[in-house]
Amino acid sequence: xxxxxxxxxxxxxxxxxxxxxxxxxxxxxxxxxxxxxxxxxxxxxxxxxxxxxxxxxxxxxxxxxxxxxxxxxxxxxxxxxxxxxxxxxxxxxxxxxxxxxxxxxxxxxxxxxxxxxxxxxxxxxxxxxxxxxxxxxxxxxxxxxxxxxxxxxxxxxxxxx
Amino acid sequence: xxxxxxxxxxxxxxxxxxxxxxxxxxxxxxxxxxxxxxxxxxxxxxxxxxxxxxxxxxxxxxxxxxxxxxxxxxxxxxxxxxxxxxxxxxxxxxxxxxxxxxxxxxxxxxxxxxxxxxxxxxxxxxxxxxxxxxxxxxxxxxxxxxxxxxxxxxxxxxxxxxxxxxxxxxxxxxxxxxxxxxxxxxxxxxxxxxxxxxxxxxxxxxxxxxxxxxxxxxxxxxxxxxxxxxxxxxxxxxxxxxxxxxxxxxxxxxxxxxxxxxxxxxxxxxxxxxxxxxxxxxxxxxxxxxxxxxxxxxxxxxxxxxxxxxxxxxxxxxxxxxxxxxxxxxxxxxxxxxxxxxxxxxxxxxxxxxxxxxxxxxxxxxxxxxxxxxxxxxxxxxxxxxxxxxxxxxxxxxxxxxxxxxxxxxxxxxxxxxxxxxxxxxxxxxxxx
Numbered sequence: 054x055x056x057x058x059x060x061x062x063x064x065x066x067x068x069x070x071x072x073x074x075x076x077x078x079x080x081x082x083x084x085x086x087x088x089x090x091x092x093x094x095x096x097x098x099x100x101x102x103x104x105x106x107x108x109x110x111x112x113x114x115x116x117x118x119x120x121x122x123x124x125x126x127x128x129x130x131x132x133x134x135x136x137x138x139x140x141x142x143x144x145x146x147x148x149x150x151x152x153x154x155x156x157x158x159x160x161x162x163x164x165x166x167x168x169x170x171x172x173x174x175x176x177x178x179x180x181x182x183x184x185x186x187x188x189x190x191x192x193x194x195x196x197x198x199x200x201x202x203x204x205x206x207x208x209x210x211x212x213x214x
Numbered sequence: 215x216x217x218x219x220x221x222x223x224x225x226x227x228x229x230x231x232x233x234x235x236x237x238x239x240x241x242x243x244x245x246x247x248x249x250x251x252x253x254x255x256x257x258x259x260x261x262x263x264x265x266x267x268x269x270x271x272x273x274x275x276x277x278x279x280x281x282x283x284x285x286x287x288x289x290x291x292x293x294x295x296x297x298x299x300x301x302x303x304x305x306x307x308x309x310x311x312x313x314x315x316x317x318x319x320x321x322x323x324x325x326x327x328x329x330x331x332x333x334x335x336x337x338x339x340x341x342x343x344x345x346x347x348x349x350x351x352x353x354x355x356x357x358x359x360x361x362x363x364x365x366x367x368x369x370x371x372x373x374x375x376x377x378x379x380x381x382x383x384x385x386x387x388x389x390x391x392x393x394x395x396x397x398x399x400x401x402x403x404x405x406x407x408x409x410x411x412x413x414x415x416x417x418x419x420x421x422x423x424x425x426x427x428x429x430x431x432x433x434x435x436x437x438x439x440x441x442x443x444x445x446x447x448x449x450x451x452x453x454x455x456x457x458x459x460x461x462x463x464x465x466x467x468x469x470x471x472x473x474x475x476x477x478x479x480x481x482x483x484x485x486x487x488x489x490x491x492x493x494x495x496x497x498x499x500x501x502x503x504x505x506x507x508x509x510x511x512x513x514x515x516x517x518x519x520x521x522x523x524x525x526x527x528x529x530x531x532x533x534x535x536x537x538x539x540x541x542x543x544x545x546x547x548x549x550x551x552x553x554x555x556x557x558x559x560x561x562x563x564x565x566x567x568x569x570x571x572x573x574x575x576x577x578x579x580x581x582x583x584x585x586x587x588x589x590x591x592x593x594x595x596x597x598x599x600x601x602x603x604x605x606x607x608x609x610x611x612x613x614x615x616x617x618x619x620x621x622x623x624x625x626x627x628x629x630x631x632x633x634x635x636x637x638x639x640x641x642x643x644x645x646x647x
Contacts, residue, residue, distance in 0.1 A: 094373075095364070095368075095373060095374045095375050096360070096361075096364055096374055096375070098357055098360065099357070099360070099361050099364060101357060102354070102357065102358070102361075147330075151343065154343045155342065155343050155346055155353070158343050158344070158346035158347045158350070158353075159346050159350045159353060159354060160350065
């Protein structure tokens, strides 16, 4: 059985950055036994050591505003060949992409990494989720549950999503 | 970058691996550096103005927002300044917990800078990720150190970034002994990582340069300074922190939104790890002094590139100090001592990871702030950074420009500059005729 970790990123007190915690709230109690759920609102670098031995890392996070708030994207870093371009321009710049890059360099990155991202539009302190992002929460949670089920299926039964 | 035979100008438009937005501008004529400027173009942030009219109790949480890397430093200088204004002393376990919190910040801030931001310079990597492939153990050690520092801040501050548990008079909540014990285990391992870190960075190849700095730091009767002490310098300054404005002045320069800070009558000075170390070597535990000597560092280090070694020694000190505080900890009877606001002016000065952080607040009788002044370490170090650039570049002017540029960037990163912290309001003067 593959070892799965679901990682929900974001600060619930910063508008659409609260997408990750909101999805985590939907997932809580619905994930199969043995699938870990981890929230992170702070330093992603802290989590790298925990990824050793994980087969599949499923992340959910808000993405930067690009004009389509609420748009859901799924990035399969193995299948799509996407390698986050690390941009360590600043000491505050250690985000998910840098953490994944560092984990790869250290040999700690899980073989499969899938990121579900929902484009945000408002990230003000103390603000709630925007209507567009709030409307996407259930859909993302369902997609992630389906993805977890796919990865948990015994090999040969069906291809992983 | 422009070049001609006699006059050259080397620029870096956007400095990497520093916090905030800055640039470098070097003017060279023949074999002479005619101007070396650290440009700071990040917009002013108006924190001092934000504070005016706000209640004193809000201050620690507002100033924490000045920096995501050193929020504890801002909180500590603020609470000490306000307690100074109100005639309150915080002693015993509450004082020790503040020191422990500060150790957490030193550990996480220094570990991040030493390994993730500065070490790649010395080893020829563009960044820590590329370095990690060949120096994985060191990077993992740094991550463990950073995590240990974060754990302290999370426990005492409520969360690791912009902690929310510090108040004037103490804390909102204090931990039990049982809550502190897991930290001791983590810090024990972190301490071992710190020793390895010191030996590792001490083995780097350092450009040979000695600068004749006037070091400025706090000095305490017994402790390596974190929260308290007199302001002293290597040229005889020895003042109460309340007398800061009689000895230091800030001035505006055209190329920076951060005020430059100077010693009146003497000019540039240096704050930060090299200054703390030189002025307080005798306050370090004997074991750390011995390790410093073993790796080739005397009680005073004037080579700015070796600041990375001093930072690593300070990580080790913070681990040991944190362990000692945890071992001796008995929870206080109250989480905070009572505070009664009064109309007064108070001063606070603590040692942020990057150097002395001085605050002055004028408080009205109702506890609202009438005025605030904050002098961060990067602001104070700007003139020294520029003098370093000149000193570093001058002997290598015959080298390719890429080499000069790289060496100058490294010279700036020696300071772990926090540009976002340093920006102040630009004075606008309108001249009408």
